[in-house]
Amino acid sequence: MSEEMVSLAGRFRSIFTLARENFLSDAPxxxxxxxxxxxxxxxxxxxxxxxxxHQLHAAHFDHCSRDDSAADAQWVCGLCRAWGVPLTLGRAEEALGSEESARNARHAFLESVRSRVGAGVVAMAHHADDQAETVFFRMVRGSGKRGLSGMTEYREPGVWRPLLPFWRDEISDYVQKVCLEWREDPTNREQRFARNIIRNNVLPEIESKVAPAARRALVRLADLAREDEEAWLSLLNEMLDSLEVEEDKEAISLDFKRITPFHRAVRGRIIRELARRLGHQLDAAGTRLASDFVGSAQSGRQIDLTGGLCLRRDLDRLVLSPRTASVRDRPLQISNSRPGSGTALLGGRQVLVKWSPEKSLDLMSERLVLVSPHFPLTVRARRPGDRIRLAVGTRKLKKLFLEARIPEPERRQVPLLVDGLGSVLWIPGVAEATSRGDESESESVLHIGISDAKAS
Known part of the structure; x- marks a missing residue:
């Protein structure tokens, strides 16, 4: 083996040793x-x-993209048999015509093989020229820095690209000088694939007439973009701690007043990271919308973002959550004073209501006594313009909810008791209207109790 080839193999061994020190286990x-x-x-x-x-295990996937693709699988079988490497074959159920569908099917197959044989990683043969093509493609599509950082040498759940530091010419020289054979894929020359156009036409033209080292410059651009991303990530956790982030399966919230002083680009990147934690992808348009919203939002406001998310301000908290399908409210009507019970659905919350002329509702969490009520009574959610008469005068419900520090989404779930004249009589746990009469001076008395249906 020539000195040049020994050097390439030696560099590969160094990459392997470094991987052993970082992510590579003893698994196959x-x-x-x-x-x-x-x-x-x-x-x-x-x-x-x-x-x-290490135990090696080869995996070959037939995309069925051309008539003679099965011959490749047979050839790989012979190669692996000669080299003593176990092989798993996979085949698409139908011809995969697009680059994306082929890539998705191939990755799913490789991951299934990794899981089945108990391997730690799937090693893939992407090299520096592939990196340059990837970065160029993302650049002309307007990707941000994360996209421009290109392919990583390793990513979870176990994809490793040990040839990424090598150029195609180096690998080709190695293959020829150690007298290896390989299969040529004719689809690599077809102009219907974007990557082929970039590889065979665009980049060679640029290097011949504009920038002779364009590929190397693109790889350097990826390295710089990745350094910037890593620098940002190194600061992110400390930044999120300062914002008092709280998260659960349904939403993530943070301190609104602490995020507003940040530069709009920083605000956008923070929200994009929180969206990622919720399992959603926030694109550039959604990121700008979110950042601009933070700069001007009043409490109670909400905005729909891209990626199936919504962002709202609830008092001093900024809340990011998936959009949920709206459920139509189902108010409850009480027609007379005969004892009864029922449920109302308000903002997705079900509340249990019981009523009786007799005082028999001690187990209900909220109770009210009405004297000579004007039927029908209705239990419903707040509507624009609703007011309630208190001892200090008439108050808007919106202001009462603000003073009670009830977040906007929960306000749609707060039950109101309204009489047949349209007057708000009761907001359980918040306020009771004045002038409900003296029960000792009336024979027409109604006891009403309200509880959360799940707790009852």
Whole structure:
């Protein structure tokens, strides 16, 4: 083996050693093997350039994208048999015509193989030229810095790209000088795929007429973007701690007053990270909407974002949550004073209501006595313009809820008792209207109790 090839194999061994110090365990390694030049080189390096301390397992996926694709699988079978490497074959149920569908199916297959054989990683043969093409493609589509950072050498749940520091020419020289054979995929020359156009036309034209080192510059751009991302992530947790972030399965909230002084770009990135924790992707438009909303939102306001999320301000908290399908309210009407019970559905919350002329509602969490009520009585949610008459005068319910520090989403769940004249008589736990009469001077008395239906 030439000095040049020994150098390439030596660099590969150094990459392997570094991986052992970081993420690589003693578990088996799955090597994605298409049969092309890059994957054959990768399998050869694992099989013959490293001490055999790890069990290898090859995996080949047939995308059924051309008539003779099954021949590739047969060829890979022969290669793995000759090299003593176990192999798992996979095949698409139908022809996969797009790059995205092929990639998704391939990754799902490789992950299934990794899980089945108990491997720690799937090693894939992406190299520096692939990185340059990826960054260029994302750049012309307007990706942010995270997108421009390109492919990472390792990512969860176990994808490893050990050839990423190597260029295609280096790998090609290695394959030829150690006398390896490989399969040529004719679809790599077809102009219907964007990556082929970038690889075979755009980048060669740029390097011949504009920037001779364009590929290397693109890889350097990825490195710089990744450094910036890593710098941001190193500060993120401390920043979130200062914002008093609280999270559960349904929502994440933070201190509104503490996030507003941040630069709008920083606000946007914080919210994008919180969206990621909720399992949602917030795009550039949604990020701008969120940041601008934080800069001007009054309590109670809400905005729908992209990615199925909504952002609202609840008093001193900023709340990010998935959008939920609205459930139509179902008010409850009480027609007369005969004893009865029923439920009302308000803002998705079900409340239990009981009423009787006799005092028999001691188990209800909230109770009220009405004298000579004007039927029908209705238990419903707040409506715009609702007011209640108190000893200090008539008050808007909106102001009462603010003073009681009830967040906006919960206000839609607070039951109101309204009489047949449209007057708000009672807001359980918040306020009771004046002038309800003296029960000792009237024979027409109604006792009403309200509780949360789940607690009753």
């Amino acid at each position: 390694i799955v090597v994605a093997t298409s049969g092309g030049l890059d994957s054959v080189a990768l399998l050869h390096l694992f099989r013959f350039a490293l001490p055999q301390s």
